[in-house]
Amino acid sequence: MHLLRRFGQFVLVVFVGINIVFFVTHATPVDPVEQAISSATQFGQSDPQAVEIMRKALRELYGLEGTIWQQYANFWKRLATGDFGPSLSAFPTPVSALIGQALPWTLGLLFTSTLIAWGVGNFLGGLAGYYRKNRLLKAVGIAATGLQPIPSYIMSFVVLILFGYIWPILPISGGFQMNTHPDLSFPFVSSVVGHSILPVVSLVLITIGAWFIGMRSLVSNIVTEDYVVFAELAGVDRHRILMSYIMRNALAPQLTGLALSLGGIFNGAIITEVVFGYPGLGTLLVRGVNTGDYSLVLGIASISIVAVATAVFAIDLLYPLLDPRVKVE
Amino acid sequence: MLRVFRDLLRYNREFAIGTILVLIVLSLAVASFFSPYPPKDSYLVPPDVPPSWAYPLGTNSRGQDVFWQLTVAIRNSLLFGVAVAFLSRIISLVVGLVSGYAGGVVDRVLMSINDTFVVIPLFPILTLFYFMMHDNMSWALLALSMASLGWPYDARLIRSVALSLRNREFTTQSVFSGMPMRQILLEEHLPYVLPIVFSTTMNNINWSIGLEVTLSVIGFTNIETPTIGTMIYWANQHTAMVAGIWWWVLAPVATVIITFIGLFLLSVSMNEFIDPRSRLARMGA
Numbered sequence: 001m002h003l004l005r006r007f008g009q010f011v012l013v014v015f016v017g018i019n020i021v022f023f024v025t026h027a028t029p030v031d032p033v034e035q036a037i038s039s040a041t042q043f044g045q046s047d048p049q050a051v052e053i054m055r056k057a058l059r060e061l062y063g064l065e066g067t068i069w070q071q072y073a074n075f076w077k078r079l080a081t082g083d084f085g086p087s088l089s090a091f092p093t094p095v096s097a098l099i100g101q102a103l104p105w106t107l108g109l110l111f112t113s114t115l116i117a118w119g120v121g122n123f124l125g126g127l128a129g130y131y132r133k134n135r136l137l138k139a140v141g142i143a144a145t146g147l148q149p150i151p152s153y154i155m156s157f158v159v160l161i162l163f164g165y166i167w168p169i170l171p172i173s174g175g176f177q178m179n180t181h182p183d184l185s186f187p188f189v190s191s192v193v194g195h196s197i198l199p200v201v202s203l204v205l206i207t208i209g210a211w212f213i214g215m216r217s218l219v220s221n222i223v224t225e226d227y228v229v230f231a232e233l234a235g236v237d238r239h240r241i242l243m244s245y246i247m248r249n250a251l252a253p254q255l256t257g258l259a260l261s262l263g264g265i266f267n268g269a270i271i272t273e274v275v276f277g278y279p280g281l282g283t284l285l286v287r288g289v290n291t292g293d294y295s296l297v298l299g300i301a302s303i304s305i306v307a308v309a310t311a312v313f314a315i316d317l318l319y320p321l322l323d324p325r326v327k328v329e
Numbered sequence: 330m331l332r333v334f335r336d337l338l339r340y341n342r343e344f345a346i347g348t349i350l351v352l353i354v355l356s357l358a359v360a361s362f363f364s365p366y367p368p369k370d371s372y373l374v375p376p377d378v379p380p381s382w383a384y385p386l387g388t389n390s391r392g393q394d395v396f397w398q399l400t401v402a403i404r405n406s407l408l409f410g411v412a413v414a415f416l417s418r419i420i421s422l423v424v425g426l427v428s429g430y431a432g433g434v435v436d437r438v439l440m441s442i443n444d445t446f447v448v449i450p451l452f453p454i455l456t457l458f459y460f461m462m463h464d465n466m467s468w469a470l471l472a473l474s475m476a477s478l479g480w481p482y483d484a485r486l487i488r489s490v491a492l493s494l495r496n497r498e499f500t501t502q503s504v505f506s507g508m509p510m511r512q513i514l515l516e517e518h519l520p521y522v523l524p525i526v527f528s529t530t531m532n533n534i535n536w537s538i539g540l541e542v543t544l545s546v547i548g549f550t551n552i553e554t555p556t557i558g559t560m561i562y563w564a565n566q567h568t569a570m571v572a573g574i575w576w577w578v579l580a581p582v583a584t585v586i587i588t589f590i591g592l593f594l595l596s597v598s599m600n601e602f603i604d605p606r607s608r609l610a611r612m613g614a
Contacts, residue, residue, distance in 0.1 A: 016446070151538075312448050
């Protein structure tokens with residue numbers, strides 16, 4: 001039942017998201033075909049007949065021919081087959097191939113930073129909620145309060161300035177060293193890790209505060225529950241109370257929180273990529289906009305929605321592991 | 330109301346610090362009205378002068394006084410944030426209050442729509458929107474599109490408070506005395522959700538300023554309007570950090586960070602109203 005409902009939510013996210021994308025591309029007054037033509041014919045004279053042929057070809061390429069309903073059906077067909085046509089800026093490479101190259105970078109960045117931020121943030125937050133008097137944890141709490149509201153762009157930018165200009169010790173741009181070969185050799189792997197440090201650190205700093213503060217308040221509420229008081233009176237080991245009685249119960253809502261904030265975390269990741277020139281979806285998206293590549297921008301927006309919806313669904317599948325009540329239901 | 334404000338300032342540290350930070354930023358924004366220069370003009374003062382008595386925050390490579398540029402930028406950014414927050418409040422209040430009050434099927438349907446909007450990644454969609462609009466992209470249009478997409482997280486929080494009001498006796502009494510739903514929501518329930526509305530408003534202003542900064546810095550908004558984002562955009566265009574004109578970058582970044590922390594502290598300070606247990610915890614109980 002839980003599974004079915006979560007799957008319904010997955011379908012709804014994809015459906016609504018893709019409809020928004022369709023709406024944005026079709027309800028706006030600007031025609032991407034005319035825009036591409038005007039930038040192509042900007043210099044010098046063009047044969048009107050050639051322009052007409054180009055217009056027809058672009059309409060077909062962009063899936064913009066026929067009535068609005070045909071276009072709508074065509075749009076879903078393209079998404080289902082993952083075929084967004086060739087990219088105009090990297091002609092004739094298909095958009096799906098470009099996205100396929102970029103996606104692993106984004107997913108790697110997202111996965112690593114979320115795992116670190118969620119794990120460490122929740123662990124420290126749990127400790128801070130339980131040991132309220134601890135000076136060190138209080139200081140961490142103040143730092144978390146200061147970090148939480150800073151949006152991804154500003155945070156990455158500050159990290160970039162700190163480690164790029166003031167104390168230049170880490171690579172600040174790209175995904176790997178230019179002269180290395182992409183294989184599983186040590187120099188390549190270490191350059192990938194080195195290049196990912198600053199983006200990962202920025203992303204962790206952006207998100208860790210929220211997990212810390214959320215977990216701290218959850219735990220400090222659970223501590224006052226009768227069953228915890230009873231366990232303490234019964235002489236259960238304090239470590240065990242914290243780990244398996246308190247933290248475990250508080251993790252379930254934090255996992256739901258992770259599923260809900262994944263869209264925002266994804267935004268943060270691709271913005272961070274833009275700042276560090278990381279070869280993921282974000283950098284590709286900005287390149288697509290700057291080169292007027294309609295299919296590429298459309299493809300990335302659609303794939304982002306599907307990717308985030310899938311990730312949320314995967315987290316929902318983990319939920320019964322933390323909260324066995326869901327299984328019974 | 331004034332007494333609540335005074336007590337908050339006196340006993341709530343977050344509220345006091347937050348108020349001070351926001352007041353600093355607000356006074357900067359107000360100062361923009363006394364600016365001696367027209368905000369969009371360039372080459373009015375000697376370029377690249379470091380901070381001095383004549384130019385407290387220096388001047389930039391476009392020949393603008395950074396201090397006065399900053400005052401206009403923060404005013405526009407704040408206005409943008411407030412506009413988005415105000416517009417999205419309307420949707421989040423309606424969805425939150427109705428969902429919490431109605432419960433059952435209505436609640437479930439509204440919340441799954443809500444969660445859908447929470448999950449959808451906005452940045453690619455806003456980028457696509459800019460791609461389609463290009464030069465037609467205006468300040469108001471961006472605010473409107475962000476407001477229509479940025480309400481769901483807050484609606485969920487408002488609903489969680491409204492849900493607890495549903496079974497309170499005064500609600501039952503209002504229903505029995507024949508009050509229509511609209512009146513119950515507006516007159517009976519709205520006052521109770523005001524603290525969380527305040528808290529989410531502050532967070533929403535932060536969120537929209539943050540997204541506006543991001544879009545502007547990449548150049549995906551109208552870059553002629555001075556905002557914190559476009560200020561950083563122009564500094565990047567002139568490679569200010571490499572050229573050593575650090576004051577041009579530091580001023581907007583520091584100001585916007587003060588804004589974020591100030592608004593966030595105000596938002597957090599409302600926790601005591603929403604959840605009295607945290608007040609007990611502070612008192613050491």
